Amino acid sequence: MHPIGIFDSGYGGLTIMREIVRVLPHYDYVYLGDNARTPYGTRSFETVYHYTLECVQELFAMGCPLVVLACNTASAKALRNIQQLDLPALYPGPNGPERRNPPVRVLGVIRPTTEVIGSYSKTGEVGILATKGTVLSDSYVVEIEKFFPTVRVFQEACPMWVPLVENGEFDQPGADYFVKQHIDRLLTQSPTIDTLLLACTHYPLLLPKIRQYTPDNVTILSQGEIVARSLVDYLHRHPDMATRCTQTGQRTFLTTDSPADFSRQATVFWGEPVVAGHLAL
Ligand code: DGL
Secondary structure: OOOEEEEEOOOOHHHHHHHHHHHOOOOOEEEEEOHHHOOOOOOOHHHHHHHHHHHHHHHHHOOOOEEEEOOHHHHHHOHHHHHHHHHHHHOEEOOEEOOOOOOOEEEOOHHHHHHHHHHHOOOOEEEEEEOHHHHHHOHHHHHHHHHOOOOEEEEEEOOOHHHHHHOOOOOOOHHHHHHHHHHHHHHHHOOOOOEEEEOOOOHHHHHHHHHHOOOOOOEEEOOHHHHHHHHHHHHHHOHHHHHHOOOOOOEEEEEOOOHHHHHHHHHHHHOOOOOEEEOOO
16 A cells, blocks of 8 residues: 555644545545644744654655645645755665655645745735744745745734634634634735635634635635645656555544544544544654
8 A cells, every 4th residue: 555645733634635535536545643742833943843754754654655744834844854855865866865756755735825826816915824833934925936926925823723723612602703813913914915825724624714704805715725736736747656656545544642532523624534543653
């Protein structure tokens, strides 16, 4: 078995995996949620990098030739190092570190999103809602500039949103205060922002409330469909990888914390019952 690995700090990556499986249903998938160490969004660069690399190596050890970091914080803080330093060192070619063609690949969620976000905006102003870690990394600002140099990017860190989602409070009345607070703060930076990106894989669960407190003329983007389309494109462009990933339609869910808790909570993100196993780190 050579499944596609999908990694997140907790449950949020399931919102990405759901869209990936919708468009690529025949592949095998292993989802790994590092629930024991979530949240990542408030942790240092070094910690997020260390945790992410450890989990990615576990997925490689399970036979995954391709791993998607379905987590913005991990994509912002760990992906570049893993791609540029760790993969060449872990999989050296016959003549030393193999930078061009390592046998395994890791992809993130930021690049596919920044490639398209500018095309949604008429005013040329986009807002990024994300964890503190993602905002401080400035990854969105830097990456959007590469593809859409004239687009202005405004960011707002929403530290309460992941706990609201992880604790099942995302559709409860208490969530309204924090959702409204951060939308208002972002739109105060510029009232002509016309495109909002939910740049954290947990936030789609808050979408009904985010929509409620956002003006109707503002487009709200979740990343799942964008990342899924980008993966389809990637596999077309890399037929060698597409053939190495096995296609028997199996889905495996693993968590570094309690499988019983994961199975109970994950259903909300996944949309149907989940039976998870445990991975000890
Ligand atoms: N899933 C993470 C992201 O997309 C956020 C959750 C966390 O802070 O661990 O940024």
